[in-house]
Amino acid sequence: MTTGRLEAFSDGVIAIIITIMVLSLQIPTTPDWSGIRALAPKFVSYILSFIYVGIYWNNHHHLIFNTNKVNGNIMWSNLAFLFTLSLMPFSTAWMGEHQFKMNTTILYGIVLMSNAVTYGILSYFIAKNEGKNSEFVKAIGGGTKEKLSIAIYLLGITVSFFEPYIALVFYYIVALMWIIPDKRLTEKE
Template identity: 35%
Template sequence: MEKDRLGAFVDAVLAIIMTILVLELPRPETYDLAGLWALRTNFFAYALSFFWLGAMWVNIHYSYHAVERINQKTVWSAVIMLFFSSFYPYATKLVADAFWNRTIQVLYGAVVLLITVAVLGYYRQLRLINGGEGMRSLVLHRRRWIHIDIVLKIVGLVLSATFFPPASSIAVLVTLLVLVIPSQLAQDNTVNAVER
C-alpha cells in the first residue's frame, strides 16, 4: 500500500467520525433561545470533540510531508487508532447527555487516552521506518509537549473518578488550548527552520 492511500483512508474515516458528531446533536425542544440554551452541554461536548479530532487530524496530516514509506505495522497502527477514534462520537454523546456523571466522564477520558496512546503508536511506527530529518524534527517537537498532555489527561481522568466528574472534559479542553494548538502553530516555524 502506498502512503497516499493510507492517508486518504485515515482522512476519510476521521471525516466520517467528525460528521457523526454533529449528527448526534439533538433538536431543541423549543425553537427559541431557551431551547438552544438547554442544549449548551451538547454544543460544548460537540465543539470540544470536533476541535480535538480536528487537531489530531492536523497533526497526522502535517506529519505526512516527512513520511516516505509505510509498512503493514503502520497500516495496522492506523487501523487501531481509527478503531478507538470511532468510539469518540459515542463517548461525546454520553457526555453531552450526562455531563456531571462520574462514570460517563471517566469513559470519555478513557476513550481520549486510548486514542492518544494509539496515535503515539502510529507515530512510533512512522518514525521507525522513516528516519529522515523531517520525521526526526517532528518527533522531537512533539516530545516537548506530549508527556504533559498525557499527564494532564490522566489527572483529569483520576479527578473525574474521585470527586469532580467534569475534570476529564476540562483536561481535554486545557490540553487542546494550552498544548496542542499552540504547539501546532509553533511547529510551522520549527519545520520551516529545518527545511531551510
C-alpha cells in the same frame, strides 16, 4: 502502499467521525432559547470533540506528509488510531446527554488518552521505519508534549471521580496545547 492512499483513507474516516458527531445533536424541542439552553451540555461536548478531531486530522496530515514510506506496522497502527478516534462520537454523546456525570467524563478521558497513545504508537512505527537518523526522527524528538498530554489525561480521569466539571478543564488544556499544528513537522513543509 503510498502515503497518499493512507492519508486519503484516514481523511475519509475522520470526515465520517465528524459527521456522526454532528448528527447526534438534536434539534431543540421548543422554538425559544430555553430549548437551546437545554442542549448546552451536548454543544459543549461536541465543541470539545470537534476541536480534538480537528487537531488530530491536522497533525495526522503533517505526520503522514513527512513520512516517506508505509509498511504493515504503520498501516495497522494507523487503523488502531482511527479505531480509538472513532469512539469519540459515542463518548461525546454519552457525556453530553448525561451532563458530564462521573462515568461519562471518565470514559471520555479514557478515549482521549487512547487517541494519544495510539497516535504515539503510529509515530513510533513511522520513526522506526524512517530510520533513527532520518529527518522525521530529528523533528519528533523526545515526545515531551505527548507524555505531558497523557499525564494530564490521567489527571483528568482521576479528577472525574470527584469533580467531573474540573476534569473537562484538564481536557481543554490538552486541546489548547495542541491547537497550533505541531511545529516540529510543519516546518519541513
